[in-house]
Amino acid sequence: MQRKAVSLISGGLDSMLATRVVMDQGIHVEGINFFTGFCVEGHTHAIRKQDQNKQKRNNALWVAEQLGIKLHIIDIVEDYKDIVINPKHGYGQNLNPCLDCKVFMVSRAKQWMEENGFDFIITGEVVGQRPMSQRRATMPIVSKNSGADDRLVRPLCAHNLPETLPEREGWLKREALYGFSGRSRKPQIALAEKMGLDDFAQPAGGCCFLTDASYSRKLSDLWENRGEKTYELDDIMLLKVGRHIRPRPWFKLIIGREEGENNFLNGYRKQFPHLFATSHTGPLALVDGELRDDEDRRLAAAITARFGHGKKADSVDVTLENTDGTGMQLKVAPISEENLPREWYV
Amino acid sequence: MSVHKVDARRLLCPMPVIRLQDAVKKAAPGDIISVVCTDPGTMSDIPAWCRINGHRLQSAVQDGSEYFFEVETGNEP
Numbered sequence: 001m002q003r004k005a006v007s008l009i010s011g012g013l014d015s016m017l018a019t020r021v022v023m024d025q026g027i028h029v030e031g032i033n034f035f036t037g038f039c040v041e042g043h044t045h046a047i048r049k050q051d052q053n054k055q056k057r058n059n060a061l062w063v064a065e066q067l068g069i070k071l072h073i074i075d076i077v078e079d080y081k082d083i084v085i086n087p088k089h090g091y092g093q094n095l096n097p098c099l100d101c102k103v104f105m106v107s108r109a110k111q112w113m114e115e116n117g118f119d120f121i122i123t124g125e126v127v128g129q130r131p132m133s134q135r136r137a138t139m140p141i142v143s144k145n146s147g148a149d150d151r152l153v154r155p156l157c158a159h160n161l162p163e164t165l166p167e168r169e170g171w172l173k174r175e176a177l178y179g180f181s182g183r184s185r186k187p188q189i190a191l192a193e194k195m196g197l198d199d200f201a202q203p204a205g206g207c208c209f210l211t212d213a214s215y216s217r218k219l220s221d222l223w224e225n226r227g228e229k230t231y232e233l234d235d236i237m238l239l240k241v242g243r244h245i246r247p248r249p250w251f252k253l254i255i256g257r258e259e260g261e262n263n264f265l266n267g268y269r270k271q272f273p274h275l276f277a278t279s280h281t282g283p284l285a286l287v288d289g290e291l292r293d294d295e296d297r298r299l300a301a302a303i304t305a306r307f308g309h310g311k312k313a314d315s316v317d318v319t320l321e322n323t324d325g326t327g328m329q330l331k332v333a334p335i336s337e338e339n340l341p342r343e344w345y346v
Numbered sequence: 347m348s349v350h351k352v353d354a355r356r357l358l359c360p361m362p363v364i365r366l367q368d369a370v371k372k373a374a375p376g377d378i379i380s381v382v383c384t385d386p387g388t389m390s391d392i393p394a395w396c397r398i399n400g401h402r403l404q405s406a407v408q409d410g411s412e413y414f415f416e417v418e419t420g421n422e423p
């Protein structure tokens with residue numbers, strides 16, 4: 001009877017190698033890839049005009065195709081919120097809840113395994129590779145808390161961990177697994193070479209926006225100023241786009257930096273009040289929050305005017321449009337650099 | 347044979363692929379899924395997803411900023 005394994009495919013080298021190691025032992029493998037909303041994969045390239053010529057392949061799909069396996073992409077945006085908002089094991093250097101994230105993903109993979117009649121789970125984890133989720137002390141937490149227990153196999157570092165069920169049952173030969181550890185990438189590169197794999201993605205800093213300091217700062221700002229730790233998918237997508245300027249605690253402007261971003265922000269005109277210059281060309285600015293009075297409206301217009309071609313003009317005509325289509329015209333002087341403090345940039 | 351429509355405009359990858367995947371799960375083998383997207387990445391991702399999961403991409407056409415795909419579902423969900 002051919003045994004079946006489900007492999008967590010991130011699109012990076014480690015999960016690719018781990019999968020291949022298991023496939024080489026005659027196991028039928030299918031891939032699973034989770035969409036959290038924070039995945040770095042392609043989004044900024046898809047949005048920004050200047051990046052339109054960059055390669056836009058989805059690395060998880062590409063890896064699956066190289067390996068010749070099926071890939072199931074699973075939307076976990078809603079369930080993942082609780083992981084980001086209330087991580088039981090806390091955050092890493094930024095707002096990355098890596099340990100809770102790994103536990104959650106393995107537990108979802110276990111659920112998929114059971115629903116689809118598969119036998120075990122594969123990850124590309126390596127002991128000591130990451131400071132939070134891939135330490136000797138935390139890797140057993142992932143196995144235990146996910147409920148996967150000894151049906152979770154880490155082929156790249158199996159020799160450093162207790163024997164798993166597939167090894168005990170003889171489905172996998174332990175000697176054909178590996179004993180990698182630490183942050184060095186040399187063993188993985190050497191194994192890739194041995195397997196004839198010469199094209200693979202190695203994203204510096206991982207594949208998640210939550211490991212990024214600038215992104216985490218914007219998310220913290222969102223929570224602080226809303227007064228609650230919540231988010232919707234649109235919120236976290238918008239944090240990836242434009243300049244974010246918060247002149248007042250009760251409103252923030254999201255200003256497109258180039259044509260691609262303006263096109264993307266245009267799609268949100270029915271969800272957010274927005275401003276744009278009419279006397280000069282310039283960006284679209286979404287208002288996240290409320291413009292409480294005329295002073296707020298003029299300030300928002302002056303900031304919007306600064307980032308367009310009317311930047312040096314004495315006055316710029318700006319339209320403020322509400323989500324219901326109503327609005328007003330404002331004539332403002334673009335805000336000067338000295339009146340736009342660095343602290344307003346989120 | 348039925349035709350199912352998926353509007354994935356304004357969604358960024360992999361969401362259009364997930365919407366297509368969901369539509370395929372509900373469809374019968376041989377049905378056509380007609381998808382419209384705006385993320386240029388779908389021109390690479392949707393064909394790749396079809397190839398690895400055994401579905402036939404009948405057409406992939408760009409019209410301005412929109413991308414149109416016709417996918418014939420294979421035998422497996």
